[in-house]
Amino acid sequence: MILSGITYTLYAAAAFASSALGHPSAHTKVTHERRDVVHGQWTKVGRAATDAPITLRIGLKQRNLERADEFMHAISDPRSETYGQHWSAQKVAQMFAPTDDAIAQTEAWLLNEGVPADRIVRTSGRNWIKITTTVGKAESLLDTAYSVYENDDGARIVACEAYSLPATIQGHIDLVAPTIQFDEREAVVTTRGLRKRAEALAPKFKKLPHGRPQADSLKNCSEVTTPACLRALYDIPKEVKPVKGNSFGIVEFAPQSYNQVDLDGFFTVYGGGKMANGTAPIFNGIDGGYLSTESGSGIRGESNLDLCYAMALTHPQNVTLYQVGDSVIWNPATNNNFLDAIDGSYCTTDGGDDPVWDAVYPHDDTYNPGAYTGGPMCGTYETTKVISVSYGSNEDARPAGYRARECAEYMKLGPMGVTVLFSSGDTGVAGLRSQCVNPGGSYTPVAADHGRFNPMFPGTCPWITSVGGTALPPSTPIGTREVATYNFGSGGGFSNLFALPSYQRAAMDHYFTHHAPAYNSSRFNDTRLVRGYPDVALAAQDYVTGLDGGFTAFSGTSASAPTFGAMLALVNAERMKKGKGSVGFVNPVLYAHPEVFEDVVEGKNPGCGTEGFRAVEGWDPVTGLGAPNWKRLKKVFLDLP
Incomplete structure (x- = not known):
């Protein structure tokens, strides 16, 4: 807008x-x-x-940010008389x-x-x-x-x-x-400026254990995940006819970018025979967004993974790629640069983006021929109805004021009917690089066996849906109850900044009444008054993905978020066929309808020298409400106005 x-x-x-x-x-x-x-x-x-x-x-x-819970309840709570009555972008801008x-x-x-x-x-x-x-x-x-x-x-x-x-x-x-x-972004100095590594959740990869699995085989879904496995696990339909206005957005940050040859190779095998070579996302370049010509998992892995599954699971729905940031690494693009591009009221057109945290344009192209030399892109693109992002950072890595402003912007998308999903993280209760927090506030050495738990943002923001990870137990068939990921610790825990939202209060009370963890405030915020995450969890291990002309297996909640996003995009299609609006901010509906989920009651998310939290009956800070079933999800949302 x-x-x-x-x-x-x-x-x-x-x-x-x-x-x-x-x-x-x-x-x-x-x-x-x-x-x-x-x-x-x-x-x-x-x-x-x-x-x-x-x-x-x-x-x-x-103005009116203190009324966020009230506004979101009115529009997104299934018991509200005004459920689904989304606001215009202009009303949102005027309200806040x-x-x-x-x-x-x-x-x-x-x-x-x-x-x-x-x-x-x-x-x-x-x-x-x-x-x-x-x-x-x-x-x-x-x-x-x-x-x-x-x-x-x-x-x-x-x-x-x-x-x-x-x-x-x-x-x-x-x-x-x-x-x-x-500035705590991962940046290193070179003789020609700064070079960065993307602030992604860095999905882990390995060779396929049994070679490339057949497209429709469900034989080894506990070892390798394919689109067919996901459809069987969560009752996702093979095809839903596209509806005008329905859309699913994937956000990537430079230097991560997909490769069309890799997508073609994946869709040839796993596209159900309906995805021709050249099937590509709608490309929305933001602030110099580009497709890199480099190869390897460090450049291709995240974006290839996200798009292989976002597109294969929703085809022929539209998938839009928001490719953010240019080749200048000293001031790389952030979530705020993406938010600028979809919301002109948030955008700081005169250079108001935080000059340390956000990329401020134009960039100098003296040492970077691909630099974006135009001004910031403000309100350039319409936002898709569902947005999935596989990037995150430690909640305390940036000032509380910065975090609050970004979280508030995600809140403003909800009243406009937009669903925002973020991966919960891949290091359990620890932060990026498995670092925890010392008593004085500094970070522990990498993978230290002590320290306070280090929650991940934006998962701790109450106005997004945080997606954790599950897996089938080893050597078990489809139909076996999933467990929390065991190849890595699915991100989860409790915020140190954001208050407990009303939609989560009953689930939180139940958790602490029946399954209160043994840790005290020296390990985590145990006040019971703060946001807990994740909200849901889906398969997150060994997704077969096209890479460098072949196939590789990737693990991480980076895979879970676009999978859940695909499910919601298909639900939106079904609602729109009946003349209804998009699902928008889904958390109040999800917490009000736990029957939508297969509860995950086994597993943990270790870190900081502990086993972390444990998956238990009901909501927990490892797998949230559990693994969603698409048919049940569709029924609940179709029954709503």
């Missing part, structure tokens, strides 16, 4: 500056954000030069835009502090205010000290470890950047 921006002037703010900010109490500043521990290998190497230029981005607090007072008072503060009016810019979505200034002026505004930090690879950033805001306007502001946002 493309939303029009609104232009404002600074006159009201200037008037406010001469009155309210003249009162002595207006000058009182309070700490807004603080980072007690600098994660990673960052070392302070000196003070930042006070005359160095810096661009501050002030993220304004949006910052107040005029928030904008005016923030700008008044800046003017009162001597920032010239022509250095203050509002972004078109009204969510950010940008000012161009110097480090010295920024330090005065924020009552802080900026330093230069360097990591072991030689990368340098300018940041601070705490900052303050006037008490009179603090309530209007979520975050200011750059401040405490230390």
